[in-house]
Amino acid sequence: MYCVIKNDMKFGEYFIKGGTKARVINKPNYKEANIPGLDLYLAINLSDIALQQKESVLESEIRIKNELEERCHSNTEMVGITLITDGTKVLMDAGADFYEEATIYDSQVKRVLEIENIPEKIKKAQYLNRPYYLRSIIEYLDNEFAQWVQDNCEFYVYTEEDIKNGDCWADAEPGDTTLSDKGIEQFKNKKIEYQKMLEKIGFTYDFKGGLVWE
Incomplete structure (x- = not known):
C-alpha cells in the first residue's frame, strides 16, 4: 500500500516535499490513521526526492552509483531511501486491501461529511466500538x-474522425464521451476537495468520480 507525506521533510541534503507518495513496506500495527502509535517503514524513490531543496533534479543526480565499482561501469545503484515514521506524519491509502474491513467512529464520519445526521446509505458495522466501515x-x-x-x-x-485518427481510447465508438481539457481541470479541482474531506481523519484515496481511467 502507499501513503502520502503530509509536510516537507529534510534529512541532510535530502528534501522530501509534502504530498510525495511513499510505499509502506511493513504491515501497520493498527487499522487507524493519524495516530503516533502507528509505526511505519516507508520506501521512497530518489526520483521523488528533490536534492538540496530543489523542485527537480537531473536524472544523473538521482541514481547514485556504487563508488566501489568501476566509475563508468557501475551496475549497482541506490534508487531510494527508507524512512521510519508514525501515523501523524502521513496520509494512509484508504483503498488498500488492509483497510477492507476497517471501521471508524461516528464522530469521524461527521467530521468528514461536516454533518450531524449520518446518511443511512453508509454501512454500519455491528457490535463494534467504531460503528462505521x-x-x-x-x-x-x-x-x-x-x-x-x-x-x-x-x-x-x-x-x-476521432475514431479513424486513433484520438481516443481502445474500442471507443462515435458518440462515446471523455472529459475535455476544461473538464479535466474541473474534475481535478473537485477531486482535491473530496480528498481534503478524507484527510481530516488521516486517510487519502484516489477518487474516480464514476469514470474509467487507463
Whole structure:
C-alpha cells in the first residue's frame, strides 16, 4: 500500500516535499490513521526526492552509483531511501486491501461529511466500538463525486474522425464521451476537495468520480 507525506521533510541534503507518495513496506500495527502509535517503514524513490531543496533534479543526480565499482561501469545503484515514521506524519491509502474491513467512529464520519445526521446509505458495522466501515464512507463520497462530475464537468463527444485518427481510447465508438481539457481541470479541482474531506481523519484515496481511467 502507499501513503502520502503530509509536510516537507529534510534529512541532510535530502528534501522530501509534502504530498510525495511513499510505499509502506511493513504491515501497520493498527487499522487507524493519524495516530503516533502507528509505526511505519516507508520506501521512497530518489526520483521523488528533490536534492538540496530543489523542485527537480537531473536524472544523473538521482541514481547514485556504487563508488566501489568501476566509475563508468557501475551496475549497482541506490534508487531510494527508507524512512521510519508514525501515523501523524502521513496520509494512509484508504483503498488498500488492509483497510477492507476497517471501521471508524461516528464522530469521524461527521467530521468528514461536516454533518450531524449520518446518511443511512453508509454501512454500519455491528457490535463494534467504531460503528462505521471506512470503505462505506469512501463509496458514499465517490458516488456523490460521480454525480457532481456528470452534472458539472465538460465532456467531449468522439466523432467518426476521432475514431479513424486513433484520438481516443481502445474500442471507443462515435458518440462515446471523455472529459475535455476544461473538464479535466474541473474534475481535478473537485477531486482535491473530496480528498481534503478524507484527510481530516488521516486517510487519502484516489477518487474516480464514476469514470474509467487507463
